[in-house]
Amino acid sequence: MLRGDRTWVYDEPPVIIATGTVVGPDEGKGPLSSDFDVVHQDLEIGQPSWEKSERALLEQASDLAIKHANLNVDDLSFFVGGDLMNQIISNTFAARQLGAPYIGVFGACSTSMLSLAMASQLVAAKAGKYVMAATCSHNCTAEKQFRYPTEYGSQKPPTAQYTVTGAGAAIITAKGKGPVITATTIGKIMDLGIKDPFNMGAAMAPAAVDTIQGHLQDTGRSPGYYDLIVTGDLASVGHPIATDLLKRSGVEMQQTKFVDCGLMIYDLNNQKVQAGGSGCACSAVVTYGHLLKRIESGELKRILVVATGALLSPLSYQQGETIPCIAHAVAIEAQQAQQS
C-alpha cells in the first residue's frame, strides 16, 4: 500500500458512498450555497453557546451522512474525526452521542483530509467496514479561541481569513456507488518562520507545495493527471504564493486547474471575509458538498484535495513561536475514470 516516501496507493480504491454537509449563514450567501445539504440562517443553531453550536453542526452532518448511506450508527466500524477546538472537544462530544468507536485526529484545518486519509486507509486494509470521517468549525469558536471573540469587534488585516461555520462528514467503504479514493499523501511539518496568526495562508503555502510535490513524486503522476488540484484554505494571500513556489520548483500549474476551497466558498468581492475562508469545515464542505457533485455530474473525473493546516496554539503564538504547518492530500476519482 505504501508507495514512495509517504503515499498510500490503493489497489482496490475505497468508495465515498455518502456525505453530509451543513453550513452557516455566511456560507449560505456564498456561490456554493446550493451544494450543501443544510444552510442554517443563524450562527447559534439553536444552542446556548458557540461551542454547542459547533457540535450541533457536526452531529447534524454526521447524521445526514449516515442517513444518506442508508446505514444506522451501529453499522459504523469507526468514526475518525477532529477539529480546531482545544482537546478536539466538538468531535469528542459528537462521538459520545454517536457511540461509535472513535479515533481522534488533529491537523488543524487539514483535519478534513487527514481524517479522510485515515478512514480510507482503514477500509483499504480491511480494518473497518464502514468508516466515517468528519470535521467541523465555527467562526465564533475559532475567533474566540485563537484570536479575539467576535463580540469584541476587533479589526482584522486583509491577510486574515474567515473561519467557515459548518461541518462535513463522509462515509467510506470497500464497494458501492460513488467516487473512489485512489491515493493519499501524508504531510510533513513545514515552517518557514511566519509568526502572524492573521496571515495563515502565507504560513501554510509551503506545506501545500511540499505535499503536492511529494504526492506527484510518490505516485509518478503529473499535475495533468488531475482535472483539478484544490488546496484547503490558502485563500488570496497563500494561494498565489503556492502557485509561485510550485513554478519555481518546476511544477507548472494551469491557473484554472489549481484552485482553493477558501477562495471558492465565499464571494470575495461582496462578502467581508478578508482573504477568504479557513477552518476545518472549509475544505470538508467544499469537497463533500461541491466537488463530489461535480465528479458525480461527470464534469470532473480526477481531483486532488490538498487540505492545509496551521498547527499553532494560542500559547505557542504568545510564546513567540513560529507557525508549524502541514498539508494532507487525498486523490478522489470517478469510478469510471479509475477503471479506464
Added chain:
Amino acid sequence: MLRGDRTWVYDEPPVIIATGTVVGPDEGKGPLSSDFDVVHQDLEIGQPSWEKSERALLEQASDLAIKHANLNVDDLSFFVGGDLMNQIISNTFAARQLGAPYIGVFGACSTSMLSLAMASQLVAAKAGKYVMAATCSHNCTAEKQFRYPTEYGSQKPPTAQYTVTGAGAAIITAKGKGPVITATTIGKIMDLGIKDPFNMGAAMAPAAVDTIQGHLQDTGRSPGYYDLIVTGDLASVGHPIATDLLKRSGVEMQQTKFVDCGLMIYDLNNQKVQAGGSGCACSAVVTYGHLLKRIESGELKRILVVATGALLSPLSYQQGETIPCIAHAVAIEAQQAQQS
C-alpha cells in the same frame, strides 16, 4: 484484520523493535526508576518554559528510540503522536524537528495506546515500513492548562492525580527482534456524568471496563489469556471501581493480574502524588520502559495495556459539561508466546 466490533487482530503481528523513555525527577524517585533510559534531575530540562521542557522530553525519547532501532530519522515512514497540550503542540514541534510525515492523534492520556494501535495497524497493512508512536506529558504544563499553575501552590483533594513528567516512543515494523502486537481495540466514548477534573480515575473507569469487555468479546480471549491486564492511569480511586464494574459484569480479575500504570510509577506511600500518576506519558513510559523489559526477561508473556483518557477541555469543564472518557487497548506478547 477487523474482528468483531472494533478490534484489529494481526495475522502477522508487527514488532516493537525499539523504544525510548525519558522521565522527570519524581518518576526517577519511584519504584520503576531503573527501567527508564533517562531520568532528569529537574523539571526544567534546561528549557525556558514548561512547554519547551515537555517538547524536549519528547524529542529526546524519539531520538533514543530511533537510535536504539539503529535507524535514521529518514527511515521513518510515519510519526504518529499526540499529547495533552492544546493543538497537541508538543508533538507538532517535535515532528517539525524530526521532519517525518506526521499523523497527529488525540486521546488525552490514552494517546499512548491510540498512537501505538494506529502505528501497528499501518505496519500490518503494509502502509508504513518503520512507524514511530510517541507521546509526552509534563506535570507543570498539564496543571497550568487544565487546573492551576503549580506555582500557585493550590491544594488538591486526595482523588486528584499527579501528571507524569516524561515521554515514551516506540518504533514498529513488520519483522525483527522484540515483542509483538497481536491485537488492538479502539475505544468508545463513555461518560457516566462525572464533572470533577480532580477525580478523573472515577470518570475513566467505565471506559476501561467497556474496552476490556469489547476486547475479550471481539477476540474470544478470556482474561486468563493475559499474564497482566494493565490500565493506563485509573490510580487508587478509579482502579478499584474498574475492578468492581468488571466483577459485576461477570469478568473476574485476579487482583495480582489487574494492575494500573498510575499506581506502578510512584511509591504512593512515600511520594505526594495523591491518587497516583496520570498524563499521556504515564502508560507510555511504564509500558515502553518497564513492562516490555518484563516481557523481554521472560517474566511476562502476554499483556493487555488499556490506556485511559479523560477527554475534557478546560472550557468544557467551565461550561458545566461532564467528562467524556475513552480507553484504547493494545495486546503485546513475547514472540515465542505468540508463535506457540
